[in-house]
Amino acid sequence: MHNSITVIYIISDRRSGSTLLENMLSKSNETVSVGELAMLKGHIKKEGPGEIWNWNCSCGKPVLQCDFWSKVLANIYDENFETKITWPYKSSKALSAALLPSITKNNLLKFIHTKKNIQTTKKLDEVYAAIANISNKKFIVDSSKDPMQALAVSECKNVDAKFIWLSRDLRAITYSKLKRWKVNKRSDKKPMETLTDSFYYKRICSAVLKIIGNKNTIKINYESLAADPQKELDKICKKFGLQNYAAPEFMELSNDHTIAGTPGRFERKKIAADDSWKDxxxxxxxxxxxGKVFNSL
Ligand SMILES: [Zn+2]
Structure with missing residues (x-):
């Protein structure tokens, strides 16, 4: 068992490059990247998002048959197993928190202090410990994205939690969400609603970051990351005490055992900013x- 486990948790909206950043961080010798840990139970049960890859681990095997996860879960998987924090996304309390982060800390903390979420937080602690033990790596990269999940991870007793807030131009996020929904026919939300929802999500992220504090957080934007990966990775390494390493030129899986992520992650792709939204x-x-106004707020 490691004495100190560091979790590097990526907070972001969907379609913001979290899988790219997770993949880049996985190239360090000191890290093990697990993808979106919050989705682990869904992938075991084959429920919720993940149908496109049949909820398999990125190695291609079902989670419980995968070399890595079968070992991690050997002593901790039971019928009450849960890795996903749940919270009322659109409740008025969350909305007020998004708009007035300074006075609503307690409201957000209440969301993660329900009986169920406290149990989930304890389970996450166990899962991280098992991952550290099996991988023998000091740093665990978790790209679960969800800001309230991040708040729960910040309360895990056995881990030193660090956070990267990965932001992206809200217009790009909106365009990319609409495009994806068109492909998988999951939602018929209109552009304006999608933009305002994305803005609202950004405000929740901002409120959570304020609670966690600056000491253990770094803000990175997708545009800078795609334009100069080395520069942004060096910043992250410096902030969290990783040794510097060469930034990859391509986004590609290599012996990874990651859960969920962008559907495009199975293809090897040159890292470059996606500007296809501008037209x-x-x-x-x-x-x-x-969108420009929301970006500035
Ligand atoms: Zn696997």
């Missing part, structure tokens, strides 16, 4: 202006 806003001027 969309030439035809959507009001949305473009509103």
């Amino acid at each position: 969309f806003y030439k035809q959507n001027k009001l949305l473009n202006v509103l």
Whole structure:
């Protein structure tokens, strides 16, 4: 058992490059990247998001048959197993927290202090310990994204939790979500609603970051990361005490055992900023202006 386990948790919205960052961080000799740990139970049960890859681990095997996860879960998987913090995304309390982060700390903490979430937090602690033990790595990269899950991880007793807030232009996030939903027909939300929802999500992330504090957090934006991966990785290494290493040129899986992530992660791809959203806003001027305003808030 390790005395000190460090979890590097990526907070972000969907379609913001969290899988790219997770993949980049997995290339360090000191890390083990597990993908989105919050989705572990769903992948074991084959429920919820993950149908496209049949909820398999990125190695291609079902989680309980995978070399890595079968060992991690050997002594800790039971019928009450849970790795996902649940919270009322659109409740008025969360909304007020998004708008007035300074006075609503207690409301957000209440979300993670329900009986069920306290149990889940304890289980996450056990899972991280088992991952450290099996991988023999000091740093665990968890790209679960969810800000309330991050708050729970910050309360895990056995881990030293560090956080990266990965942000991206809200117009790009909106365009990318709409495009993805069109492909998998999961939602028929309109552009304006998608943009305001993304803004709202960003405000929740901001409120959570304020509670966690600056000492253990770093803010990175997708655009800078894609333009100069080495520079942004060096910043992260310096902040969290990792040794510097060469940034990869390609996003690719190599002996990874990661849970969930962007559907495009199975292809080897050159790392470059995705600007394909820009044309969309030439035809959507009001949305473009509103997106710029939301970006600045
Ligand atoms: Zn695997």
